[in-house]
Each structure stands twice: as C-alpha cells, then as structure tokens.
Amino acid sequence: MDPELKNELSRQGIFTTTLEELYNWGRKSSVWPLTFGLACCAIEMIATTMARYDLARFGAEIFRPSPRQADLMIVAGTVTKKMAPQVVRLYNQMPEPKYVIAMGACAISGGPFKQGYNVLKGIDRYIPVDVHIPGCPPRPEALMDAFITLQKKIATQHLTGVDRPRHLNPDAPSEFIVPEFGAHDLEPPKNLKLWHITSNSSPKIPSTADNNEPGKD
Amino acid sequence: MEMIAPEDQRTAQSAATAKSEDALLDISLGPHHPSTHGVFRMDVVLDGERVVKLKPVFGYLHRNHEKIAESVSYLASMPYTDRLDYMCSLTNNWAYALTVEKLAGIQVPERAEYIRVITAELTRLQNHASTIGFLMQEMGASGTPLMYAFREREIILDLFESLTGSRMMSNYMRFGGCRVDLPYGWLKQTEKVVAEFPRFLDEFERLLSSNEILLARTQGVGVLSKKLAIQGGITGPMLRASGVNYDIRKVDKYGIYDRFDFRVPIGEHGDVYDRFMIRLLEMRESLKILTQALRDITAGPIMDTKTKIRGFRPKAGEAYGRIESPKGELGFFLISDGSPQPYRYRVRPPSLINLTVLEDMCLGASVADTVVIFGTVDIVLGEVDR
Numbered sequence: 001m002d003p004e005l006k007n008e009l010s011r012q013g014i015f016t017t018t019l020e021e022l023y024n025w026g027r028k029s030s031v032w033p034l035t036f037g038l039a040c041c042a043i044e045m046i047a048t049t050m051a052r053y054d055l056a057r058f059g060a061e062i063f064r065p066s067p068r069q070a071d072l073m074i075v076a077g078t079v080t081k082k083m084a085p086q087v088v089r090l091y092n093q094m095p096e097p098k099y100v101i102a103m104g105a106c107a108i109s110g111g112p113f114k115q116g117y118n119v120l121k122g123i124d125r126y127i128p129v130d131v132h133i134p135g136c137p138p139r140p141e142a143l144m145d146a147f148i149t150l151q152k153k154i155a156t157q158h159l160t161g162v163d164r165p166r167h168l169n170p171d172a173p174s175e176f177i178v179p180e181f182g183a184h185d186l187e188p189p190k191n192l193k194l195w196h197i198t199s200n201s202s203p204k205i206p207s208t209a210d211n212n213e214p215g216k217d
Numbered sequence: 218m219e220m221i222a223p224e225d226q227r228t229a230q231s232a233a234t235a236k237s238e239d240a241l242l243d244i245s246l247g248p249h250h251p252s253t254h255g256v257f258r259m260d261v262v263l264d265g266e267r268v269v270k271l272k273p274v275f276g277y278l279h280r281n282h283e284k285i286a287e288s289v290s291y292l293a294s295m296p297y298t299d300r301l302d303y304m305c306s307l308t309n310n311w312a313y314a315l316t317v318e319k320l321a322g323i324q325v326p327e328r329a330e331y332i333r334v335i336t337a338e339l340t341r342l343q344n345h346a347s348t349i350g351f352l353m354q355e356m357g358a359s360g361t362p363l364m365y366a367f368r369e370r371e372i373i374l375d376l377f378e379s380l381t382g383s384r385m386m387s388n389y390m391r392f393g394g395c396r397v398d399l400p401y402g403w404l405k406q407t408e409k410v411v412a413e414f415p416r417f418l419d420e421f422e423r424l425l426s427s428n429e430i431l432l433a434r435t436q437g438v439g440v441l442s443k444k445l446a447i448q449g450g451i452t453g454p455m456l457r458a459s460g461v462n463y464d465i466r467k468v469d470k471y472g473i474y475d476r477f478d479f480r481v482p483i484g485e486h487g488d489v490y491d492r493f494m495i496r497l498l499e500m501r502e503s504l505k506i507l508t509q510a511l512r513d514i515t516a517g518p519i520m521d522t523k524t525k526i527r528g529f530r531p532k533a534g535e536a537y538g539r540i541e542s543p544k545g546e547l548g549f550f551l552i553s554d555g556s557p558q559p560y561r562y563r564v565r566p567p568s569l570i571n572l573t574v575l576e577d578m579c580l581g582a583s584v585a586d587t588v589v590i591f592g593t594v595d596i597v598l599g600e601v602d603r
Contacts, residue, residue, distance in 0.1 A: 036249060038256055039278055039599055040303035040385065050367035065250075083256055083277045086248055112297065115288075116281030137385060 020159045027071075027097065028059075028154040031147075034070035035063040036090065039077025041104040041137040048140040058147055067093040072150070074143075075129075078106035078113055079120040081186050085178050091127045092175040096167030099154070101146050102129045105136045112136065125190035127176055241269060246587075248277045254351065255598030259575075259587070266583045271576040275569070275602055282603040286562040291317055291392070291529055294562065299386040301564065302600040304347060305340040307377070308542040310390035315471060316538030316549035317392045321531035323524050329394040330473045331514040335407065336380070336389065337540075338503040338510070342414065343370040344543035344595075345454075345496040345503075346421075352493060352592040353425065356434055362425060369417050372410055379403060392529065393521030404511060411507045418500055426494065435490035439578040439590035442487060449574045453545025453567050454499060455594065458484035458491040465541035472540075476513070477506045492593040530557050544568055544595055564603055568596035 001016060009016050037045060049055045049063065064070040067090045079087055091100070102123055105111030110121040123129065130153060133146040157165045166172040176194070179186040247258035256277035262270035282301065286294040298313045299306035311333050318325060325333075350366030374384045379400055381387035389396050425431055441451070446459040456463055464481045466474040482498035484491030533555040539548035545567025552561040571594050579587045 039280075040300055042255065043303060043385065046363075047367060047371070050371075051364050052368065052371045067249075077255075078278060078280050080277060080279055082279065083248060086256075086277075090249055112300070113280040113282075113285065116285055118279050118281055139384065 021155075023159065024155050024157060028151040030059045031072045031099070031150070031154075032062050032064050032070050033060055033072040033074050034067055034090070034094070035065045036073060037076050038079060038083065038087075039106065041076035041107070044137045044140055045074055045076045045103065045143060048143045053140040053144065055144065055147065058144070058151065060147060067091075068095065070094055071097065072099045072101065073127075074101045074103050075107040075123045076103040076137075078111065079123050080118050081120055081181075082118065084120045084123075084126060084186060085180060087123060088126045088176060088178045092178065096174050097165060098167075098174075099130045099150055100127055101143075101150060102132045103143060103146070104138055105134060108132050108134060120186075125195050126179060127191075128194055240264060246584075247274075254592075254596055257596070257598055257601070259591070261584070261587070263584065268579050268582055268584070268587055271579050271587070273572055273575055278598040278602040280599070280603065283562050283564065287559055290557045291531070291559060292526065294559075295390070296386065296388045299388055300599055301566065301603065302542065302544060302547070302568065302597045303385060304597055305344045305543050306385060306387045307336040307340045307381075307389060308540060308547065310387060311337055311472075312538060312540045312542065312547045313549050314390040314392055315540060316536055316551055317531065319538045320534060320536035320551050320553055321392065321524075321529075323393040323521055325394055325472075326518045326521060327473070327515055328517040329519045331510055332395050332399065332519065333390065333472055334474070334477075334510045335507060335514070336377070336387075338507045339373050339376060339407070339410075341503045341543045342500055342507075343373040345500050346370060346417075348543075348592075348595045349421070349425070349493060349496055352589065353431075355588050355592045356431065358431075362421070365417070365421060365424075369414065376403065376407055376410060379406075391520065391524075391526070393524035395519045398519050404514065407507075408511050411504055411511065414504055415501070418497065418504075422497060426497065432490065434586075434589060435493060436488060437486070438489045438586050439582065439593065440486065440488045441574060441578050445574060445577060446487065449577075450570050451545070451574060453541070453543070453571065453595075454495045455492060455545065455571050457481065458495045459487035460484055465539060465546055469539065471538075477509050479503075479505045489589055489593050496595075528557065530555060535561075539565070542567060544597070544600070545571055564600075566600040566603065568594070568598075569601045572596055572601060 001018065006016055047053060049061065055061060060072070073091055073094065075087065091098070102108050106113060106119070107123050110119045113119040114121055131146045131149050133142050135142050159168060166174065177188065177191050179188060181187070242263040244261050244263060245258060246261055248256040258274040258277065260272040260274060261268055282297055286297060295310060295313060298309040301309045346366040346369050350363035353362035377387055378384050380403060381389040381396070441455065441459050443459045443461055446456050446461060451459070452463070460483055462481060462483055465471070467481060479502045482495050482502065484495050531553045533553055535550070535552040537548055537550045539546050546565065547567055548565035550561070550563040550565065551559045554560040575591065575594060578590050582590060
C-alpha cells in the first residue's frame, strides 16, 4: 500500500494494515517462552521475569512448562553432552513457528567450560539459533535486548516469497536430528545442514536467507 | 471372621497392588521438568499416586569443574567456583580462598575478614529468600512469594554489583584478602539494606508461616529423622531442621565468626515446614551478624601484601577447608605437589550430599509432595554435578 495514502487515511481516522503486518504483530506481541533453565543463566532469566525487569511488558510473561505450548526456547546455560539430546528433542516437540535465543557464553560456544570433555561447544550445532546474547551470565537488560531483537525479526518476516520463514515453507524441515551417544562422542557431532563453518575452508558467513531457512542448503 | 480396620485394609490393598508389577508405573521426572531446579532427573516408581521407589539421576550439568581446575593455576579456578552454586558465588569464593590459605599458610587482614563475613551473610539472605520463593512456587503459590523474594534479592545484588562489578559471578575473594576495597558509601548503603530487611521478613512471615494451605502441605511431610540426617552426612539448614545443633560457623569459628553473637535455630520435627522456618529464622540471625560486622569493621589493608599473585606455588601438601555455605558444609580439598596447578582439586558440595536422602524422605509421599520435599533440599545443579 502506498504509505502516503495510508498516512492520509489514518489522519481521517481510518486504520489500514496488511494481513502480514497484523499477523506478525500478533505473533511478536505474545511470544511464550519455554520454562527451561539449564544453569546459571536461568537465574538471570527468572530475574528478568520478576518485578524489577518485568518481561511481561513485552508480552512474554507466560512461561509454558510444556514445549507443545511454547514459541520460544531460551537456551539459558551450559548444554552438556548428556543434556544436548534432550534439548534438541524439546525443540522438535515445539510447534512451528518457533524461535531460539542462545543465552550466555555457554549456550553460544561452551563459554568458560569449553575445554571440558562433557560440554557442547554451542547449541547452534544442533538447532537453529535466532539471537545470540553474550555474557556470563548476560544481564537481564541483555536478555530483554535479545527479546526485542527477536521481535524485530518476527515483525519483518514475509508471509510469501523465497525469504518466507521456515514454518510457511513446506520444504524446510521443522525437526532436526537428535544426537545420540556414540563410541566417543555425540553422533553426529554437529548437524551439517545448520553448521556452516568447516575446519578446512574459510568460514562462510551465513546470509540472512540461510538464517531464515536453516534447514535448506 | 476377623474385622479389619479400614486403615489396615487400605494398606493391605496397596501392598497387594505393589506386588503385581503391572500396577506400578515408572515415570521419569526431568531433566526438563518445571519443578526441578535445573536439569535434575528423578526416576520414580509410582503405585497410584504414592512413590514406591525414587532414583535420582545426576550429571546433566557436569561441566568438568574439577578436571579443569587441575589444569589451570590456583587463582584461575576462582571464577569457576562462582559457577558452582551460582546463587551464592561469594561463599564459594570464600571456601576456596580459605582452603588455599590453609594450604599455603596465608594470613588474612582484619578488614578483609569483615568484608568476607558481610558479603557471605548477604549471600545467605538472598539465597534463603529465593529458596523460600521457589519452594512456594512449587507448592502452587505462583508468583507472589517469589516476586517478593526477588525484589529483595535485586537490592542485595545491587550491593554485590557495586562491590564486585557483577551481579552474580563475583570473582571477588583472593588468597590473602579481597580483590578491591569497598566503594565509597557502600557500608552506608548496606546498613540501610540491613535495617530495612526485617520489614520484608515480617511481611513474608505474615504472608506465609501461618497460611492454612501451607501448613496442610508442609507439616508432617517429608520427615527426615535426626539419626538418618547424621548418618547421611546431611549439613546446613536441613540438618538443623532435624534437630541437630551443628553449624560450622560455631563449630570451626572460621574467619572471625567467634566475635559475633548469634544463635543457631534448631528444628524439632524435620519436616518440610521446619526446613522452611529454619531458613526464615536463619535470615534473622544473619541480620544480627551483619549489624555487628557493619558496626565493628575496621580500616586497614584488604590484601596480605606478602602473598604472590603471579607465580603462586604453595608448598607440597594437602588441605581441606570448609565453611557454612547457605546450603550446608561446602568444602574444598586440595593436594599440592609444588607446581602452579593443584594436583588434586575436589569439591565437597552440600547440595549433592543433601540429595542422597531424597528417596528416604519421599517414600510414601505423593508426586506433588515429592516436588515440595525436593524444593526444601535447596539444591543448585551447578554444585551437584559440577
């Protein structure tokens, strides 16, 4: 719609919108996170929902204990190799559209425990991450910033076209491989459809299209 | 024919059903479960609603703390200790610093001792307040008590942030003292917080301790006998709720705890209600200690000047240091072979050892009570699994 006409109409008291905007506005204003704490960052996540920081202002006060009712997974804390299969399984159980915030250094890369034999070096090896927040642990303000970033991302998603989000693309997968314990390590060590950096070539920076359609290569 | 009392009949029936394997239900509570504090799993065998068997499964947060600590220098483990029991990083720091000081024979200046006591007691306040809040959340009092607790916690975290630079991961203590001196106006602000804290406790007690639902849910539930508590090596508020007078602050008098006048609250029944009340009472005692420490704190250095920060190599030997952390006896055991890294680094976590009696407390309880009993153990998975 022509923006000038839209402005003119709103001056006349007529509110116009597109289906896409309305749909995205509704989705971004009621993102329900999964009650899912792994380690230290979970305490900061709880602090964010409490009175002082009050995540409810952004429409996310309802933490759902069941993945079936949640839209957003906040991976708050260290993902160990024992826990990684469960994290992926929980993600698979969430209905589309679903989003992931990797909260804290451990969820991003293993953080201070990266050298440990039992720590997964970043949850983005197995599930697509929408927003990363660094910090150990990130402050509640940082989590809110990540949340607003996610809302901005949801608001700009197109319902049609090649860059449409994963849940509207029948070819894109909505479930990802659940790793299992092999002889030495988790099998597979990473989901190659998601993990773009290989050791023998220069790191390829994923484009925005890849981010929107992580399973599609 | 013999008459069977209805009570006996029921027990006889449940015993009969327990015998047939089909009537039992195996369920796995966790590792993703809204009530478990983090990623803890309980494999529970249920007969109807009653718990017949309970097996705790650990290791979902095993972060190799001890192994990493054996490959880095002594000081480099200090930030890792923050992440053991991430609700109370300052007491973890103190326990580790105390052990290394014992190992290397370092004296701590008086002002640093006072700062340690003040920060540790503030940590105890915020830990106990949040524990009660989480317990109420698990009992179904969704929101309010936890909100109240976190409101106070944020005020204490503000003090920690202005002192150490971080809300949760303080990394504050050093071998032979503390990292930085108190910022300007910190003591005044702390005095204000301490003076206002009893109002929160009164509010909390008025709200909770005589609440009818809370009494029905907690009294006589999850009883831990005195004998089992001692045999199981239980420490902290859980042990004292079972009626054992054992507080390492009184027993060891580590630091300067012999200078303060405070009492150790003791429970009588060892049930969930006692463990809840003990924490409320301990907060009042902590406030007493804080008032005295804030009154008596002296000026002076905060670091032992003779301690080397770089190239720190304690003589070969071993040491075990322990403190009364808010959850119980937190101990570190170190073996030094004279190199910059510890040869062996071992944590004695109170949460893990307090969890060992979980099955004994939960047998015969309903699933809803299991969650509440588990809540009063007050565990933090970072410490259980390390």
